[in-house]
Amino acid sequence: MRRSLAPSQLGKRPLLTEGEGRGKRSRKPLKPIQPPPTLPTPENLSDHEAMIKAILSRPFKVPMENYTPGYGSRCLGMRRSGMRRALHDPDEPNALVLYRPPEISANERLKIDQDKILVHVVVDPVLTAVLRPHQREGVQFMYNCVTGVCIEGSFGCIMADEMGLGKTLQCITLMWTLLRQGPDTKPIIEKAIVVAPSSLVKNWYNEINKWLGGRVNPLAIDGGSKQEIDRSLEGFMNTFGRRPANPILIISYETFRLHAHVLHKSEVGLVLCDEGHRLKNCENQTYQSLMGLKAKRRVLLSGTPIQNDLLEYFSLVHFVNAGILGTAQEFKKMYETPILKGQDAAASDKDKERGKECLAKLIGVVNRCLIRRTAALLSKYLPKKVEHVVCCKMAPLQEQLYEQFVKSEAVKRTVMAAEEGDTGSKKKGSSLSALSSITSLKKLCNHPDLIMEKIMERSEGFEKAHLLFPDKYDPKKVLPELSGKVSVLDTLLAIIRSTSQDKVVLVSNYTQTLDFFEKLCRARQYPYVRLDGTMSIKKRAKVVQRFNEPASPDFIFMLSSKAGGCGLNLIGANRLVMFDPDWNPANDDQAMARVWRDGQKKQCYIYRLLCTGTIEEKIFQRQAHKKALSSKVVDQEEDVCAHFTLSELRDLFKLEKNTLSDTHDKFKCRRCVNNIQTKGPPEDSDCTSDISLWNHCADKKGLVDVALKQCWSSGISFVFHHRSHEPKVVP
Missing domain, CATH: 1.20.120.850 (SWI2/SNF2 ATPases, N-terminal domain)
Incomplete structure (x- = not known):
């Protein structure tokens, strides 16, 4: 049989008709080709065909319920849709991950609803890039506190870092993270309120815009009529949803108190109180109005949580986490009375032991919601600082x-x-x-x-x-020689002016003293600027900016400690004179921190002037007593010396004559022989240490500051001095 006639080949080509030869084809047309059977259309599909078509039209899906690969599955070379993932990549090398969800096996994932799978909470990389190590630690601590990790059922904390450590940046990072994300991919909070002193409202607004670059639009209330403020606050409180137009309200303590009736209407995710030591009195109206705010998450910022006594400390802790220290009466009985009794220099061994036990118990409770780092951390980033306490003989x-x-x-x-x-x-x-x-x-x-x-x-x-007074005395004339401190100051300014390019900040508690400084500057032809409570906030910013410019001709910046004690950056100067002491050591510390802070490039010199044997030395001694209490409770320093009994601190109206330094006499220094220091301070001490551990001298030979050496004959009787740190020499 021919292969062409085989059954397998017959269907491939038409058969030849009769009369057709092998090499000769017929010219007759071929039979028309029949059209294929009609294909089924959606209208005429059978039920079975419709089912198969529907099955095949579905997109491919991983055969594992709720399976969505995370960042670790990037090696698959594809990103599957529908997955829940963190807002920012937790696997980045520098990522700050505040929350890590528990590990879940593939088998467990099959059983969990996708909407219940938790994700990482990761700080925005824009902020992570500028956070220093201690600031990363601070943000993590605050996040744990406000999410209830540190204390079950409590959602508050105190950020008690000393000045210059970047508390503002840490809190902005926390707020932005809470406003944008959470473990369940929803923001933890919708709105936040920042309460600050009126002079810092604009500063907070600027800082938020600086670090977040316009990603959020804060609402700053810094003026307006009562009706206008009420309307703005009502708009803020009545806005709900995932992305409100103004999720952050910045308001002063005074305005908050006056408009509390509006702010109490609905709940707020977070309240943050700057300079929180303003809430040291739990009886005042501002404290009560803030306590009435419906906000379970509370953060309080204060570099000086203990300013005067332990009851003030209780008020701050109670504000952020009510009840963890009991009532005020319970706190006084359990903690305050035994601790203070044990700290007195005249306390018995039994009282000291009892005080130590109560202190340890208090620290154990509070440390779960308080973080404290000292300015010693700044030594990595700032130049050396030398502090002096200068005792000046009265004229x-x-x-x-x-x-x-x-x-x-x-x-x-x-x-x-x-x-x-x-x-x-x-x-x-x-x-x-x-x-x-x-x-x-x-x-x-x-x-x-x-x-x-x-x-x-x-x-x-x-x-x-x-x-x-002499017969021809004229109070309109400037006579520096009638005051020991002014004589020393006048000489010091003249030496600095003539031997260096340094600028000076002059600080006093009294505007009347600033008036006297102005007369002195005019007499000596020193260019100067002045900032006190009468200056508007807008003008303050311009004055500070101009003074900090290297080309500015101003030599002296006069500062009222109460008007400019916090929030001012005066790094244009590297010398500061604290002309008179305040009862509250925190006020002095705030004022003295204006020059030694981020951005400072020159070595700094701080001078605290005291009249020898007078009430000023008694005030300084009382400051030392309060700092010793703060060191024990907040900084948890060991072996803090309690040099002064309570009876000695009350002895204010007595002039101590025939002394070079009443303070040096009080703590009975064991390192001096005939007022000559024979043994230096401990190697690990610095200017934050107890005053008894500082260098001190009764003549200029012991001084390292050349300018102060040249002032000795103007009326200096004794000097305590110490440095912040010894800068590491880079080979």
């Missing part, structure tokens, strides 16, 4: 006026009131209170001109003071 006229006043009958009556603890009362017909007497003594320590009005009016205690 003869000053000493006569001082002694006459403290021995007057009026002061004797006020001392009796002070001993009874009634510092504001007036005893036995006297119009002179203990507080006004203290103020007069402090001003007299600055310069007699500051009390001239009382002298001319023959006020109580100064009835005969006018007889001590």
Whole structure:
């Protein structure tokens, strides 16, 4: 059989008709080809065909329920849709991961609803890039606190880092993270409120814009009528949803208190209180209005959580985590009384042991919601700082006026009131209170001109003071030699001006003292600027910016400690003079931190001036007492010396004559022989250590600051000095 006739080949080509030869084809047309059978259309599909078509039209799906590969599956070379994943990549080398979900096996994933799978919480890389190691640690700690990880059922914390460590940046990082993400891919909070001193409202607004680059639009309330403010606050409180237009409200303490009725209407995710030591009194209206805010997550910022006593410390802890220390009465009985009793220099061994036990218990409770790092961390980033406490002898006229006043009958009556603890009362017909007497003594320590009005009016205690002045005395003239401190300051400024390009910040608690500084600067032709409570916030920013410019001609920046104690960056200067001490050591520390901070390139010198043997040294001693308490409770330092008994601290109205330094005498230094230091301070000590561990000298030979050495003959009697750190020499 021919192969072409085989059955397998017949269907491949048409058969030849009769009469057709092998090499000769017929010219007759071929039979028309029949069209194929009609294909099924959607209208005429059978049920079976429709089912198969529907099955085949489905896209491919991984045969594992809820399976979505994470970042670790990137090696597959594809990204499958429908997966829940973190907002930012947790596998990046520098990523700051605040929350890591528990590991889940593939088998467990089959059983879990996709909407319940948790994801990483990762800090925005824009912020991670600028966070220093201690700031990363701070953000992690605060996140754990506000999410209830540290204390079950409590969602607050205290960021107690010292000044200059970047508390603002850490809190902005926390807020932005909470506003944008959470373990369930939803933001943890919708809105946050920042409460700050009025002078810092604009600063917070600028800082948020600086670090977040316009990614969020904060609402800053820094002025306007009551109706306008109420409308703005109502708009903020009544906005809900995942992305509100203004998720962050920045408001001052005063405005918050006045408009609390609006802010109490609905819940807020987070409240953050800057300079939180303003809440040290749990009885005042501001504290109560903030406690009434419906916000379970609370963060309080304060570089000085203990300013005066432990009850203030209780108020701060109670604000962020109410109840963890009991009531105020329970706290006083369990902690405050035994700790203070044990800290007294005259305490018995039993009281000291009891105080130590209670202190350890208090620290154990509070440490779960408080983080504290000292300025020692800045030594990696800042130049060396040298601090001095300079005791200045009073001028003869000053000493006569001082002694006459403290021995007057009026002061004797006020001392009796002070001993009874009634510092504001007036005893036995006297119009002179203990507080006004203290103020007069402090001003007299600055310069007699500051009390001239009382002298001319023959006020109580100064009835005969006018007889001590020379006949041709003119209060309109600047006479630095009538004050020991001013004489030293005048000499120091002249030496700095003539031997260096350094700028100086002059700080005082009294605007009246700043007025005197102005007269002195005009007399010496020193260019200067001045910032006090009368200057508007907008003008402050311009003045500070101009002073910090290297080309600025201003030599001196005069600063009222209460108006500019916090938030100011004065790195244009590298020398600061603290002219008079404050009862609250935190105020002095805030003011002295204006020059030694981020951005400073030159070595810094801090000078604290005290009148020898006067109330100023007593105030300084009281500061040391408060700092010792803070060191034990907050910084948890060991072997903090308690040099002063409570009775000694009350001895304010006594002039200590025939002394080079009453403070040095009080702590009975064991490193000195005849006021000459024979043994240096411990190697691990610095200017944050107890004053008894500082270098000190009764002559200029022991000083390292050349400018201060040249001032010794102007009236210096004794100097304590120490440095921040020893910069590492890079080979």
